Amino acid sequence: xxxxxxxxxxxxxxxxxxxxxxxxxxxxxxxxxxxxxxxxxxxxxxxxxxxxxxxxxxxxxxxxxxxxxxxxxxxxxxxxxxxxxxxxxxxxxxxxxxxxxxxxxxxxxxxxxxxxxxxxxxxxxxxxxxxxxxxxxxxxxxxxxxxxxxxxxxxxxxxxxxxxxxxxxxxxxxxxxxxxxxxxxxxxxxxxxxxxxxxxxxxxxxxxxxxxxxxxxxxxxxxxxxxxxxxxxxxxxxxxxxxxxxxxxxxxxxxxxxxxxxxxxxxxxxxxxxxxxxxxxxxxxxxxxxxxxxxxxxxxxxxxxxxxxxxxxxxxxxxxxxxxxxxxxxxxxxxxxxxxxxxxxxxxxxxx
Amino acid sequence: xxxxxxxxxxxxxxxxxxxxxxxxxxxxxxxxxxxxxxxxxxxxxxxxxxxxxxxxxxxxxxxxxxxxxxxxxxxxxxxxxxxxxxxxxxxxxxxxxxxxxxxxxxxxxxxxxxxxxxxxxxxxxxxxxxxxxxxxxxxxxxxxxxxxxxxxxxxxxxxxxxxxxxxxxxxxxxxxxxxxxxxxxxxxxxxxxxxxxxxxxxxxxxxxxxxxxxxxxxxxxxxxxxxxxxxxxxxxxxxxxxxxxxx
Amino acid sequence: xxxxxxxxxxxxxxxxxxxxxxxxxxxxxxxxxxxxxxxxxxxxxxxxxxxxxxxxxxxxxxxxxxxx
Numbered sequence: 001x002x003x004x005x006x007x008x009x010x011x012x013x014x015x016x017x018x019x020x021x022x023x024x025x026x027x028x029x030x031x032x033x034x035x036x037x038x039x040x041x042x043x044x045x046x047x048x049x050x051x052x053x054x055x056x057x058x059x060x061x062x063x064x065x066x067x068x069x070x071x072x073x074x075x076x077x078x079x080x081x082x083x084x085x086x087x088x089x090x091x092x093x094x095x096x097x098x099x100x101x102x103x104x105x106x107x108x109x110x111x112x113x114x115x116x117x118x119x120x121x122x123x124x125x126x127x128x129x130x131x132x133x134x135x136x137x138x139x140x141x142x143x144x145x146x147x148x149x150x151x152x153x154x155x156x157x158x159x160x161x162x163x164x165x166x167x168x169x170x171x172x173x174x175x176x177x178x179x180x181x182x183x184x185x186x187x188x189x190x191x192x193x194x195x196x197x198x199x200x201x202x203x204x205x206x207x208x209x210x211x212x213x214x215x216x217x218x219x220x221x222x223x224x225x226x227x228x229x230x231x232x233x234x235x236x237x238x239x240x241x242x243x244x245x246x247x248x249x250x251x252x253x254x255x256x257x258x259x260x261x262x263x264x265x266x267x268x269x270x271x272x273x274x275x276x277x278x279x280x281x282x283x284x285x286x287x288x289x290x291x292x293x294x295x296x297x298x299x300x301x302x303x304x305x306x307x308x309x310x311x312x313x314x315x316x317x318x319x320x321x322x323x324x325x326x327x328x329x330x331x332x333x334x335x336x337x338x339x340x341x342x343x344x345x346x347x348x349x350x351x352x
Numbered sequence: 353x354x355x356x357x358x359x360x361x362x363x364x365x366x367x368x369x370x371x372x373x374x375x376x377x378x379x380x381x382x383x384x385x386x387x388x389x390x391x392x393x394x395x396x397x398x399x400x401x402x403x404x405x406x407x408x409x410x411x412x413x414x415x416x417x418x419x420x421x422x423x424x425x426x427x428x429x430x431x432x433x434x435x436x437x438x439x440x441x442x443x444x445x446x447x448x449x450x451x452x453x454x455x456x457x458x459x460x461x462x463x464x465x466x467x468x469x470x471x472x473x474x475x476x477x478x479x480x481x482x483x484x485x486x487x488x489x490x491x492x493x494x495x496x497x498x499x500x501x502x503x504x505x506x507x508x509x510x511x512x513x514x515x516x517x518x519x520x521x522x523x524x525x526x527x528x529x530x531x532x533x534x535x536x537x538x539x540x541x542x543x544x545x546x547x548x549x550x551x552x553x554x555x556x557x558x559x560x561x562x563x564x565x566x567x568x569x570x571x572x573x574x575x576x577x578x579x580x581x582x583x584x585x586x587x588x589x590x591x592x593x594x595x596x597x598x599x
Numbered sequence: 600x601x602x603x604x605x606x607x608x609x610x611x612x613x614x615x616x617x618x619x620x621x622x623x624x625x626x627x628x629x630x631x632x633x634x635x636x637x638x639x640x641x642x643x644x645x646x647x648x649x650x651x652x653x654x655x656x657x658x659x660x661x662x663x664x665x666x667x
Contacts, residue, residue: 024434050433054426055459062423062456066399066430069417074434088420096418197415197431199395199438207409209400209418353602357655357665370659372636373613377659533619536656566613573613 005180009147009173010035010077012180013103014043016151017075019185022101023049024074026063028056028082031115032171033105036077057085061102065089068100069208071196073155077103080121081112083129090164091130095210095221097195097228099158101151102136103167105174108332117170117256118332122310125168126284133222135229137165137236138283140255144178150281156188157236161228162195168283170306172256172337229285237287240279243269244294247276249350252291252315253304254280256337261304264343273351283311291318301325302350304343306332326350360384362393364413369404373573375563375580376404378530379472379539380411383443386544387414390551392439399428401444401453404478408443422453425460428467439550441468447477450486450512457516461556464521468546468557471512474565475584482568486510489587494568509587513560517593523555525594529562531580535590542592545599554597562588601650601667603641609662612636616654616663622647625654 007015014036017025025040037053044051050067054060060076067074078086083104093100104125108118123129125138137157139150147169154165197206212218242262244250253261258279268275278294280287295301301319303312308329316325328346330338359365363384370376387393393414400408402421409416419427424442432440449457449471460467476494477483484497487509491500501509513527524546528539539561546557562584564576571579605616605625610632616639617625624645632638641648650667 024430026430052429052433052463055455058423059426059429059456059459062419062426063430063433065419065423066417066427066432067434068430069427070397070431070435070438072434074430089423092418092420197397197417197438198435199397200413200415201394205409205413206415207418208416209409211406211418353600353666355664356601356650356667357652357663359661363661367609367634368660372611372659373615374659377661378657381661530657533621533653533656536653540656573615574618577615577618 002181005182006177007144007180008035008175008177009141009144009169010105010175011039012144012147013077013151013167014039015182016148017101017155018043018047019182020073020152020155021185022073022075022155023047024067024072025050026052026054026060026074026076028054028060028078030079030082032107032174033077033079033103035175036103057082058089061086061089064100065093065098068093068098069197071193075101075103077105079104080106080109083121083124087130090136091132091134092210093164094134094136094225095132096208097162098164098208099162100164101154101158101167102164104169106168106170114333115171116332117172117306117337119170119255119257119306119310120331121168122283122305122307125166126286134225135284137161137163137232138168139165140168140281140283141173142255142258142279143173144176144180147173148180148182152185156186156190159190161232163228168255170256172259233285236282237285237289238281239287239290240281241290241294242277244276244278244298246274247298248274248300249347250276250278250294250298250301251304251347252278252301254283254311257304257306260338260340261343263340264347267340267344268347273347275347275351286314286318288318291315292320295319295323299323300350302328302346304328306330360388362387362413364411366411368411369407371567373564373566373576375474375530375561376472379470379561379563382540382543383470384412385540386547389544390547392547395437396439396441397431397435399424399431399440399442401442401448403445403448405443405445405472422448422451423456424448424453425456425469429460429465432465432467441470443470444472445478446471446473446475446485446487450510458519461516461558462519462521464523464555466550466553466555468550470543471558471560472563473560473588474563476565476568478565478568489583511588513558513593516558521556522558522594523596524549524557526592527560527562527588527590529580529585529590531564531577548599549597601648601665603648603654603666604664605639605641606662607632607638609660610636610638611660612638613659614639615657615659619653619657621651621653624648
């Protein structure tokens, strides 16, 4: 029988990262992601890894920058306000084209907000949270298994495309326990790191920088980054479809909201309602083609998010032109998540 | 006749962007010379900061990563921890290290990271046009202290070397200047010693270099050089503050 | 017996070498280089240069070579 673990999502991220070969973790405490630094502080020293609890979120992400620059897999984790503090360095790393992993077990906001599950950081994650206009790879797990699998995928894609990657979760997928079937790191072909700093030796000097002052240099770098984003859109979008083929109402949600939405869709199906679920797994690149295809036939979309409508903008840009997009949002702060019954009621309204 | 003074191997043969009389060039050469003397060029990863010092990679023939403003000690921590066999130094100005980067320098020093920090203190933000720095002297007029820095409004200038000396993690701390013959010789010696600390894995080493910024001080290079020996050295005392291994 | 060579195209005319030379063998002249700086020159008739290298040590532009 295959090995099964019963772990929290935050632990699954750590297990995935370690299996993916990450030996460098730099972080700072903030709820609800503390299981991650706690796990890493216990496990990394046992396998000759490096764990540093930094003096701030800012220092932690800059340590990631340094470690990543040497070609080693490096990561940090935090939660919303802490992620805001990391944004300057993430912008630098996007321009420097440094692979790394940032885990955001997000909380509600704006401001200090609360620690309950929220999807208020979609814009920040997907639309360049820092300055300058850039993208990072954003993956949104909705199960503990995916917390493990997508962490490994994030490291691989991050190296292949030389782009920082983010796991965007929340307290639901971070702190909930579910069975996890661990498996070895996939045998992905990875490019040689001809850019990594190593001390020049007898070779040419290597420079990792984001300052381009020469005439046209920065513009060229921006177009280079742009073509990378296009390549990600062309090759790396991932999503899950459930009962979409026969749906006349397409429910869409990501991460923790998608778990509840899926239950509601199953309940609706039992009532005979023709409903399906489209769940984006990559938030950047956004699986626009999946929406375009699904809305060839199905002309009603109900977007459900734990915010006041953020992914909604991307959904509207992705569906066919004559599709109606409805929204049901529950920005957290009430202390409770929407129930499947609550979402079923929404589904019924749009099916009538 | 033999050539007895030549450009260090670690320093590229290029023109710098520094203004006439700026001490950055002098400090660059000394750092490069120290790298050469310990044969470190091939395994060095330099960490550049923000300001006039950002072009480290244009002048040093070594691997370099640029870091966000003030974060060089954190970036250097990441580099050194991930690649312990490399020689890692940061090169930072006073705006970078003593203002926006106070958190990073204090904690990297306190952890006793086995890195070396060259801190160039010219009492001003040079590249942005001569604004007040945490090290600007009382009464000094800058573009953001046009009436002179006042104790009441801005507090007193920070003596970073003394501050760091108190931290357990710091193995070597010195303040030097490059304005006259005696100070030049001593600066060379202390920079070399700081690097030796790292080479021998003896912990965090720090050298503050008092430097002239003629352009932003509104002085001729010679007057600015003089000011380093008078006003700056009066407030920021030169010397070795900590040398735990007695190297 | 020693002498120095100043790379006139690298010299920015800051004059720091002129004040550090113990024998005052370097002066700023009226000659302007390609960068527009009036450059430092070594007195070609100087016979008392000791090759102490102080001028080269302080030169921020590494424009001085010393021969001995």
